[in-house]
Amino acid sequence: MRRGHGTVFWTGFAVIVALLIAAPLVLTEFWRRFVTEILIWGLLAMSSDILIGYTGMVSFGHSAFFGLGMYGAAAALLTIDPPNLWLALFYGLVAAAAVAACVAYFSTRLRDIYFAITTLIFSQIFYVIIFTWTAVTGGENGLAFERPPLAIPGLFDFVLTPTRLHWFVLAVVAGSYLILRRITQSPFGMVLQSIRENEARTRAIGYAVERYKIVAVMLSGLFAGLAGVLYALQNQFAAPDFVFFLVSGETVIYNVIGGIGTLVGPIVGAAFFLLLREGLSRFLTQYYLIPLGAVFIAIVILMPQGLLGFMRRWLNE
Amino acid sequence: MTVNPSLAAASSAEVAEDGKAAALLRTEDLTIRFGGLTALDHVNFAVPRSEVCAIIGPNGAGKSTFFNCLTGVLHPTSGAIFFAGADITGLPPNKISQKGIARSYQITNILPNATALENVRIAAQSRRHSWSLFSHHRAYRDIIEKAEAALDSVGLLGKAGEPAANLSHGEQRTLEIAIALATEPQLLCLDEPTAGMSAAETHDTVQLIRRVAANLTILIVEHDMHVVMELAGRITVLHYGAVLAEGTPSEIQQNPRVIEVYLKT
Incomplete structure (x- = not known):
């Protein structure tokens, strides 16, 4: 039975990745970009699923990690000549990890709503810093930069065309999914799920729960930062809007719509939400948020497990 | 964190205690106050190695509070707890578990939502491999075998794949014991292990505890007098947070003070 499961899983994975590889070849530039951004938002949502779905901690501060990834990449691309993709990744991840370490240290002492509020407050602190520290961050205007080439010295050197960028994003997101999936199935991941199920019990059988939570927040922040770097590469700017808590809120919405505790659910949630918003905004230019909210409420009431909630057990097998 | 606290060091510390029988667990003037209420009042208590000790007492006597102090859930106001010769007063529950004290809960x-096996496996995993991030948890056969052995020892191996929520109340209670056993404790604290069980289940649980007691020291809090009398070598009676009497089951049964406050009702 497990063998059959593996075959079906990997076939499904390959088909979806193949479709996403082909996507930029058949889609117009507008939809190509749309799909790339869904993948990036999906990665952000997936990173927060580690906390929401697997550890049982709702973070309302993922915009901070995302934004720091973005600004970290911007710092590398603006200060290092010639611009280097890998250093942009490195700077972005280090910035996100540093912020995640700080947030994790303080917020994991609290539980439930208090944890959520602490992460929210932290993200707003970073928003205000970025918004007001104009000399460094460009303030409200943000920072603009050029896309670096995709190169490994001596091996290859590609210009990052939109299509190649799409493939690069796809590779990073697919790789991140496989890594995160493996982490959720690892002994460490099982401890996180045990914390979600019964924190006191987990402590009583010998786990230093706080340490696991700190590492979970840092891991989650790291992958959120990765999404921020990708977004910076895609749009060639970093702006304070992306550190604002709306982004954190949308991240939680993608999780709830797609199904928490599934990793791919949040990506599907992001796709569903963004497509619906795009579609509705074309017909109802001013009032599109009203039906969007109605659909969201309907999903929460009718499908509290989210779109992929019915597959949760299977996906985690 | 080591798998077991050094047994050699522990036993030498125990011997050092002038002539007293080697106590695995000992409390000294253990006191805890909640505001004006003294829930435990200078409790001096010892559990000798390899014995089954029981704590009884009327509702509100402080039995569960005592357990919560031992396992680090509550911090005593004053007094000390020694386990295997080391001071464990005020340690958090996870450290106390790592030292070798396991517990089951009254509720x-x-x-x-996890399977019976996963409930036990996660407990077994707390001793090793728990920080592994990039291997599948099923890759650690040693942990799974340990978990299966623990399930087998309580007779639940046949239900390994069942979600724990689907088990009967009695099975869930025995699963608790399996979880505790999987952490390889030296001392097993059972908080009313037969609470809410049918007569048949209670009988099975008593047999189970007796089997387990062959290799372990056990401290048990229990309301069911038959269970206590059958299992315990020593009984301590708590009353309003203080030790009222201590002795063998027959001594306790004949103690007039105990009869007055407890056994009669």
């Missing part, structure tokens, strides 16, 4: 406390 069933399991991972309801």
Whole structure:
């Protein structure tokens, strides 16, 4: 039975990745970009699923990690000549990890709503810093930069065309999914799920729960930062809007719509939400948020497990 | 964190205690106050190695509070707890578990959505491999075998794949014991292990505890007098947070003070 499961899983994975590889070849530039951004938002949502779905901690501060990834990449691309993709990744991840370490240290002492509020407050602190520290961050205007080439010295050197960028994003997101999936199935991941199920019990059988939570927040922040770097590469700017808590809120919405505790659910949630918003905004230019909210409420009431909630057990097998 | 506290060091410390029998667990003037209420009042108590000791007492006598102090859930106001010769007063529950004290709960406390096996496996895993991030948890056969052995020892191996929430109340209670056993404790604290069980289940649980007691020291809090009398070598009676009497089951049964406050009702 497990063998059959593996075959079906990997076939499904390959088909979806193949479709996403082909996507930029058949889609117009507008939809190509749309799909790339869904993948990036999906990665952000997936990173927060580690906390929401697997550890049982709702973070309302993922915009901070995302934004720091973005600004970290911007710092590398603006200060290092010639611009280097890998250093942009490195700077972005280090910035996100540093912020995640700080947030994790303080917020994991609290539980439930208090944890959520602490992460929210932290993200707003970073928003205000970025918004007001104009000399460094460009303030409200943000920072603009050029896309670096995709190169490994001596091996290859590609210009990052939109299509190649799409493939690069796809590779990073697919790789991140496989890594995160493996982490959720690892002994460490099982401890996180045990914390979600019964924190006191987990402590009583010998786990230093706080340490696991700190590492979970840092891991989650790291992958959120990765999404921020990708977004910076895609749009060639970093702006304070992306550190604002709306982004954190949308991240939680993608999780709830797609199904928490599934990793791919949040990506599907992001796709569903963004497509619906795009579609509705074309017909109802001013009032599109009203039906969007109605659909969201309907999903929460009718499908509290989210779109992929019915597959949760299977996906985690 | 080591798998077991050094047994050699522990036993030498125990011998150092002038002539007293080697106590695995000992409390000294253990006191805890909640505001004006003294829930435990200078409790001096010892559990000798390899014995089954029981704590009884009327509701509100401080039995569960005593357990919560031992396992680090509550911090005593004053006094000290020694386990295997080391001072464990005020350690958090996870450190106390790592030292070798396991407990079951009065109210069933399991991972309801995980399978019975996973409930036990996660407990076994707390001793090693728990920080591994990039291997599948099923890759650690040693942990799974340990978990299966623990399930087998309580007779639940046949239900290994069942979600814990689907088990009967009695099975969940025994699953609790399996979880505790999987952490390879030296001392097993059972908080009313037969609470809410049918007569048949109670009988099975008594047999189970007796089997387990062959290799372990056990401290048991229990309301069911038959269970206590059958299992315990020593009984301590708590009353309003203080030790009222201590002795063998027959001594306790004949103690007039105990009869007055407890056995009669």
